[in-house]
Amino acid sequence: MHIVHTLTDLRAALAGRGRPAFVPTMGNLHEGHLALVQQAKPLGDTLVASIFVNRLQFLPHEDFDSYPRTLAQDADKLRAAGCDILFAPSEKDLYPQPQTFKVQPDPQLADILEGHFRPGFFTGVCTVVMKLFACVFNAGPGVAVFGSKDYQQLMVIRQMVQQFALPIEIVAGATCRADDGLALSSRNSYLSASERAQAIELRQALQALAHAAAQPGAQLAALEAQALQRLQTQGWQPDYLTVRQRSNLQAPAGAPMAGELVALGAARLGTTRLIDNLEF
Structure with missing residues (x-):
């Protein structure tokens, strides 16, 4: 598995590898993430996962600073799951300048439920996902897999891809649960x-x-x-x-x-x- 941190290195690693299948994450991986990786693997020629804790989707009082960061353990899990490329950029790598251009989703979908209680959350999500898509799919079409536990997020991303005519198929992964039914998170x-x-x-x-x-x-x-x-x-x-x-x-x-x-x-x-x- 190649571990890359910069956009230049990611594109070099992707060169000539065909259709990417992409699983974006914020790390601290559990069996739910790994199930998405397994689901994505047969859907493309190269399996790419990303780990990036995205400041733009956290409100000031939320847990950005304390969010678990376990890159070494995550890399081991992804390697064992058959991941080909892990893209793990720093904030400076992904946002070399302040991200003043942002993707504003449809408020009828994004300002309700999660968006009501976490104002600006889906703007942050759409902005980072759009940027990650630009990094991974710059050479052509592919597929990206997102978990259904984040139901509204999945719908927002699907609508974003449709309205921007991105050549990316969005695939939903079933929610993984513990034995007692708790959704893994x-x-x-x-x-x-x-x-x-x-x-x-x-x-x-x-x-x-x-x-x-x-x-x-x-x-x-x-x-x-x-x-x-x-x-x-x-x-x-x-x-x-x-x-x-x-x-x-x-x-x-x-x-x-x-x-x-x-x-x-x-x-x-x-x-x-x-x-x-x-x-x-």
Whole structure:
């Protein structure tokens, strides 16, 4: 596996290697990331992963400085998974000048849910992903794989690729879960032992919400309020628990139609913010 840090070295490593299959990450890799790598490997001629903790998508009070950085261990995992090229730029490498040009996503999709509680988050995500795409796919088309746990992010990136006519196929990877159902996340490492045991309650709340919302005559607003109250009484600080249309993440206009919906949630347990979703 080639480990490169600069754009010049990345392009030299990619020269003549054919269609890239790309998995962008922020590092601190877990089995969910490695599953995306395995999914991506047969989709191109060269498997490229990136590790970059992107300052632009963190709010001032969030965990940019403390976000786990485990490059040596991550490189070992990627090498074992069959990765061909690891692109691990520094901030100076990827942003040699202040990144004053930014990608502003559609506010109807990006300013709700995660975007409402983390203003500017998707501008930061789109800007870094667009720049990474320019680095990896400068020689031609390819494929990029993103996890479905970040459901809204996946939709934003797909829309960005479509509207900019980028020659990149966006492939969704299924959410990987621990044996008890908790969605794997780099931030799970922040949880104490007691919080880790409790963390499955977010998934359970989404399952209960989805089950209730699928019933005839379901009143979504009341069900969502009940779901929020349930988590609050269990010691969480929820941002949202909601049912939306899969197609655009807007609230269903009429009676909810099972098979077209997704329940999404974000909540803080102690100091750790977790997200999850469930299609139904």
